């Protein structure tokens with residue numbers, strides 16, 4: 001076994017060796033600029049970019065011309081929301097999102113709230129799911145955009161995307177979804193789901209960092225997004241800047257692999273997750289699982305260990321790379337907004353660990369992790385007076 005065991009696949013993933021191999025020639029012999037129209041270097045680069053674009057489009061049941069390459073999901077989310085707010089000024093200034101979205105959606109919304117936009121944040125239940133009635137009630141005549149993710153990056157819960165898409169279509173409101181954690185876990189059909197804009201990122205699906213895409217629907221209806229970066233008019237004027245050809249080739253390869261292997265891979269990963277969950281459940285007392293246990297991505301296991309500080313737990317098992325909450329919150333002192341939104345107290349939120357299983361994990365690693373977590377949790381509880389007092393109170397029936 002190789003240490004530390006990597007179980008933080010929601011934060012990022014190892015680049016698949018097949019992806020690396022596919023990318024390598026584009027740093028050396030195939031180094032052309034995809035916009036160079038006068039020679040073979042340029043044509044070769046352009047052709048490879050277009051091949052990647054068609055792999056991304058095919059996965060989503062979209063047209064290649066509807067795929068815009070960006071630097072990742074953060075940029076895609078920014079381009080989608082800012083681009084719509086700007087292009088739909090005539091129609092309205094009301095945006096609807098959800099309290100458990102990624103910061104790259106929530107912070108854009110907060111930015112617009114300061115400059116005259118109105119944003120409604122739909123709440124979630126204790127499993128992390130939105131209430132469709134609450135969403136419907138939030139829709140107004142001046143609503144222009146609904147931005148709700150497919151699957152959550154901390155607790156894995158799936159939102160009812162099909163129903164959200166239907167509702168938005170009926171009301172003529174644009175629907176954007178952050179699909180970063182859902183890509184490669186479930187098939188996504190933007191036609192069937194009535195999705196107008198969709199963000200994704202390569203480094204969450206065994207591709208390189210710094211590359212992603214935004215799907216922008218071209219018909220039924222055509223979605224007009226205002227560019228947020230101006231320059232040479234690349235990517236249909238929506239995202240200027242010389243294309244990162246090696247990274248785009250890597251994203252294409254990562255999606256091609258997923259398209260072929262997703263069914264088998266998700267079953268494998270889900271079986272590892274079930275094993276880990278079962279081991280924790282049967283061997284450690286006073287724990288709980290966050291998220292919707294039946295409707296969540298197969299690689300997510302978010303566990304609360306009563307009376308245990310997650311930071312201390314992680315320090316006690318440094319040979320296992322996991323995380324508490326999201327890697328994208330810079331301040332460790334703040335409890336996760338997602339865990340707070342599903343009703344946990346600050347103390348409970350600070351007792352949770354996210355295990356993110358991936359393509360390269362083995363059963364052996366899962367068994368080791370189960371054993372190690374149990375050991376460290378028990379050690380920490382032994383020295384925790386708060387936990388002991390709580391246990392005694394429970395035994396006396398006065399908790």
Ligand SMILES: *Cc1c(COP(=O)(O)O)cnc(C)c1O
Nearest residue numbers: 072073074102153178180181201
């Ligand atoms: C990782 C992540 C992002 C940010 O993606 P980058 O490509 O790193 O900018 C956005 N949304 C979700 C749900 C994520 O998990």
